Amino acid sequence: MMFQSAFKYYKSRKPPPSFNDVLIVGDCNYPFKVVEPNLLNRPCVFPSLQPAQEWKMYEVTTHPGLFVIANPFTMAGQRYWMAASLLDYPAQPNTTNLAAKQIASFPHGNFWWEKLQSFTEPMQRRKFANTLRWSTLGYQYDWSNKIYTETRKESFPAGLAGLLRFFATVLGYERFSPEAAIVNYYPIGTTLAGHTDHSEDDLTAPLFSLSFGQPAVFLIGGTSRDEPADAILLRSGDVLVMTGASRQCYHAVPRVFYDTELPEGLEKCIDRWQPSNQSGNLDCSSMQMENRSEAEWSLIDECIQHRRININVRQVLKEKQLTLKCSDTEN
């Protein structure tokens, strides 16, 4: 199916789409080529992740350069990043789609989270929860002008930067520098239209997409909208990486749905993070772990039940620009 017809097909509620042609990460019946982790003389462990020798990594052979790592996270690890996405990343000075309200009412914190806690009626709380749609980390993306500007550059969260450098190294991209992220919050039923990401100066650096919470159908086509698309199922913990030719391909998210709608035989997301069973309070000093309270975990679980979170990480600058910057600060 061509990109736009595939988008409509997977978006449709009536009738709902079939999952027959959706690529399932890790299933050998599909065009997945096993990729060996690049682990020479390197530590293969990172907090929140399973040891890298145990990861299942694939290249999607119909899209050279497109890699998928089938959920390399531990359960507590997933919950750690879910909590960070909901409590920390939407906080000032990061920008969110709710920026105008944020400045007016809560000058310093996470307006959305603070206000969310004030609702006692579940339906109203859920309605308000759905208003958060994105937050930006590091270089704050200017959506109107489609640029990253030096003047709106916040610090990139250190733990997340470490995680992304670790993924990049295991895939052989040792020089990857995480400089900007868009955290997308997708309430069930929402979509992301087809686009390419081309505002970064370095389009040869990989683009990472981390999925948490409810599942989604991810669509990837060619460099124009007139090429056929592949649909890939992304479940909680899955990591998708666009490199090489696939880095500049059209992609979209036509469907975010409850894992209970997954066909029989497919692992449900819920088995991947098990709310309340295990806290996400990791014991690791390198990630400046903040302990979350019981009340916070319960609201985090509620939020996760009704949405997918996507952490989309980019390198913005070319390596030359980076080198210049480093020598600037050293002098």
Ligand SMILES: O=C(O)CCC(=O)C(=O)O
């Ligand atoms: O949600 C996703 O997996 C993709 C998000 C994306 O393409 C973007 O933020 O540019």
Ligand SMILES: [Fe+2]
């Ligand atoms: Fe994108």
